[in-house]
Every structure is written in structure tokens, then in C-alpha cells.
Amino acid sequence: MPISDREVVARLLLAVLFSGLIGLEREVSGRAAGFRTHILVCVGSALMMLTGMHLFAVYHGLTDVDPGRIAAQVVSGIGFLGAGTIIQYHDSVRGLTTAASLWAAAGIGLAVGSGFYVGAVAATGIVLIVLYILSVVEHRLVRSKRKQLKEDA
Numbered sequence: 798m799p800i801s802d803r804e805v806v807a808r809l810l811l812a813v814l815f816s817g818l819i820g821l822e823r824e825v826s827g828r829a830a831g832f833r834t835h836i837l838v839c840v841g842s843a844l845m846m847l848t849g850m851h852l853f854a855v856y857h858g859l860t861d862v863d864p865g866r867i868a869a870q871v872v873s874g875i876g877f878l879g880a881g882t883i884i885q886y887h888d889s890v891r892g893l894t895t896a897a898s899l900w901a902a903a904g905i906g907l908a909v910g911s912g913f914y915v916g917a918v919a920a921t922g923i924v925l926i927v928l929y930i931l932s933v934v935e936h937r938l939v940r941s942k943r944k945q946l947k948e949d950a
Contacts, residue, residue, distance in 0.1 A: 799854045800912075805847055812836075812843035812909045815921040816902045822928045828895045830882045838878065838899050839906035842871045846910025868907050875903040898924060 800808075813836050820835025849864030856862045879896030901924045908917035 799851060800847065804912075808847060808909050808912065809840055809843055811914070811917070812839045812906045815839065815905050815909065815917060818921060819898055819902055819905075819924050819928065822925065823895055823898060826928075826932075828882075829892070830878075830895045830899055835899065835902045838875065839902040839909070842868075842875070842903040842906030843910035844906075845871050846907045850911060864911075868911075871903055871907060872900075875900050894928070898928065 816835040816839030817832060820830075820832040823835060824831030845867050846864070849867035853862045853864045879899050882895045882899065883890060883892040885891075901920065905917050905920050905924075908914075908920065
């Protein structure tokens with residue numbers, strides 16, 4: 798059964814909300830892929846999932862249509878975009894967290910697009926906890942370790 802137009806719009810708007818929360822954190826952190834980038838990735842993947850489901854509903858029984866094939870291409874294709882956010886800077890690599898958050902935003906978009914709201918909400922919450930709270934924990938641990946190394950020297 799095809800999804801109603803209202804449901805399509807609602808799913809796309811949920812994708813904006815969820816990814817906007819993640820992108821806002823990246824934007825505040827001054828990362829290259831921020832608010833708008835995360836929204837575009839999530840809405841785009843939600844639309845691709847909706848398209849796969851629509852095609853399945855329209856052509857079911859007439860030919861073999863697998864809505865998961867489009868989702869699989871999103872998962873592999875987002876790696877290209879994520880790779881563009883990763884750079885080597887002196888002796889370190891920067892952008893891995895942003896690349897991972899883009900990949901997560903794509904997954905959230907696929908979940909929203911397919912109507913898997915519980916997974917999308919839970920994943921959004923987990924990603925936000927990782928980006929906000931674990932960032933603070935990580936910085937405190939690093940500062941503590943640096944302080945300990947200075948005292949030992």
C-alpha cells in the first residue's frame with residue numbers, strides 16, 4: 798500500500814528535525830560539515846528510502862523490486878561524502894567524527910524514510926549523547942592524562 802502524501806512530508810520533516818539536532822552540534826563545534834550538510838544528507842537518504850518503498854508498492858507483483866537495494870547504495874555512497882570531511886593535519890587525522898555523524902545521519906534518514914521511528918529517535922539520541930556528553934568526558938580524560946604525564950616528567 799502506498800504511503801500517503803501527508804506521511805511522506807511528515808517523514809521528511811522528521812529527518813530535518815533529527816539531523817538538524819546533530820548538525821547543530823557539528824556547526825557549534827566549527828566543523829566543515831555542519832547544520833545544513835547533515836540535514837541534506839538525512840533528508841536525501843529519507844527520500845531515497847521512501848522512493849524505494851514507493852517503487853516496491855507500485856511494482857509489487859509485476860517485477861522483482863527490492864527497496865533495500867537503494868538503502869544499500871546510500872550506505873556505501875555516503876562514504877564518499879564522509880571521506881571529503883577527513884583530512885590529515887600534521888601528525889593527526891581530523892574529521893572522523895564528522896564523517897561518522899554524516900554516516901549516522903544517513904542511517905537515521907533511511908530509518909525515518911522507512912517509518913522505523915523508534916530506531917530513528919533512539920539513534921538520534923545516542924548520536925547526540927556521543928557528540929555532546931562523551932566529548933566532554935573525552936576532553937576531561939585527555940586533560941587528566943596530560944596533567945599526569947607532566948607530573949611524571
